[in-house]
Amino acid sequence: MQNDTDARLRRIRGSARPTRHNARTIAALTGNPGCSRRTIVDTAGVDKEKLARHIGFPSRFGQSEFAITRTNAFQTLLRADDYAELTRLLREVFPEAPEQIQYLDLEATDNTDAQDQRYARDQALISQAIAGNTGATLFDHPLLSLNVAGQNVYLEPELLVFQYGGSAYVVQVRSFAVIDGQANGENVGQAALQAAGYVLALRQTLGNPDAAPPEVLLICPKDFSNVPTITRLDIRWQLIAVEYQLDRLTHIDTLLDALPPHLNLDLGLDASGNPTRPATELIDALRHLPARYFPECLSNCDLAFFCRHEATGHTAALGRSVREELGGIETIAEVLGFAEGTVAPPEEWDEAAALLRGAAWLYAESVAAAAYSGESAALGPSRDSREPERGVS
Ligand code: SF4
Known part of the structure; x- marks a missing residue:
């Protein structure tokens, strides 16, 4: 059955390489669990950004060039000199940890065919470190897996996992500043929600819900400098919320069964990676995937401008509360x-x-x-x- 589902998802994606889930996509998906369009497109690994651009509704969100450069510089600083700065920060939180923290960079070469092997390797390495309960190990870029709508998906390995004392902690690096010990509440909330997806994936990957505690080690720049600071963040509430919303997602097989058998979103990429398929065909295909547009989509889904256009004249376009107040009247x-x-x-x-x-x-x-x-x-x-x-x- 799983193979059949995989084959159907591959057919929807077409010839392009799959894009992977990450903490942001999980958080966004659980923010709108009623949207079958997003569940199908994400689970199939379709490149939503490229698709939206090709059909004439490019997304307009994401980090600015400045923010990306700043984040990259901050991450490089943390990893420099064999993770010296990260080691110092982790020992601030765990003073009993050994002075020498082992580190393993699990980043792979760009080989999507080897995902299964890579996942198995990372799973075994972290499990062994926890079972051995010796020393402290920092895993950089581990590949994790999470069940989304009944399908196990790999999460983009953009995180760090720190094993100490038989537990695996998610370490999140963010570029927003902590000024005088305070950070923007919305940024912290988003980081906590995204970390919750990683903690759930870590627990699933290790097959043990107790292996990953309900907290995240959040690292941000301090004040207006590039000096990092670390905070332990309790994410129990976010874990409950994300787990609940994941449970509400309709099973992918049910969603796929309702689609025309030959529907696909193949972009027909040429040798340079540019889509060649007529946009009208892709729009027709997208219209077969039931959407649930809300204005919040504008800040977290690449297809938002297309879906907003489609929802013109519908009460959903006016916002969740208006739609609910109107008791389900559609237009x-x-x-x-x-x-x-x-x-x-x-x-x-x-x-x-x-x-x-x-x-x-x-x-x-x-x-x-x-x-x-x-x-x-x-x-x-x-x-x-x-x-x-x-x-x-
Ligand atoms: S923008 Fe469209 S596809 Fe994305 S979550 Fe909203 S309704 Fe679903």
Whole structure:
């Protein structure tokens, strides 16, 4: 069955190399678990950024060149001189750890066919270090696996794992600054959510939920310098949230079963890696994948501009809370029709339609009242409100 699913996902992706999941994609996926389009495209490893650009809806988010350069410089500094700075930071958190922390860089050459072997190797190395419970080891770029929608996917190995005392800790390096001991709450929240995906993957990879504690070692630049600082962050809440949302994803086989058998998103890449397939064909194929657009997609999914365009005229485009308040009425035209009484609501929307008519009446009354007071103000104070004229008895 797994082989059949793999084959179907390969067919959807076509000839391109698969893109891998990472902590950001897991966090984004669990932020919108009802979107089958994203689940299928991500699980198949389709390059969403390239796809969106080719069909004329390029994404406009991601790190600036400046931020990427700064992050790379910061990461290089941490790894310099045999991970000297990282060793110093880790020993700040674990003063009992040996002065010499072993390190293993598991970054592979660019060979996607060897993923399974590479995963097996990394899994064995970390498991052995934990079972041996000796010394301290830093694993750089380990390949982890996580079950997403019933399919085991590999996570882009952009993290560090520190084994000490029989436990494996996720180490996250971020480029946002900690100023006077405080960091931007939104940045910290996102880092914690992304780390939760890695901790779950680490637990799955090691086959032991107790092997990876519910915390992350977060390393950021201190104040306005490039000097790193380390913080232990409790991510119990984020682990519960991500695990719950992962459980809510529809199984990939169920999603694939609902698709036309020959549907694919093959970009038809040429020798230079440029898509050659007609954009209209890809748009037609995408329309077979049910989406669940919300404005939040704009900050975390490459397909957001395409999906927003498609959702024009739908209540979902106005935001999650509006859609929920409207009790599932799909289109803005229906909402206006119910509110104005020009469209007869089906029975299940009787109550919602009555509320909409009430809201429309209130709105019309408020506008009329505002217009009346505006006219009154233009004509000057009314006779009743005028001060009594002096000297008139
Ligand atoms: S942008 Fe589109 S594909 Fe991406 S999560 Fe939103 S609705 Fe789904």
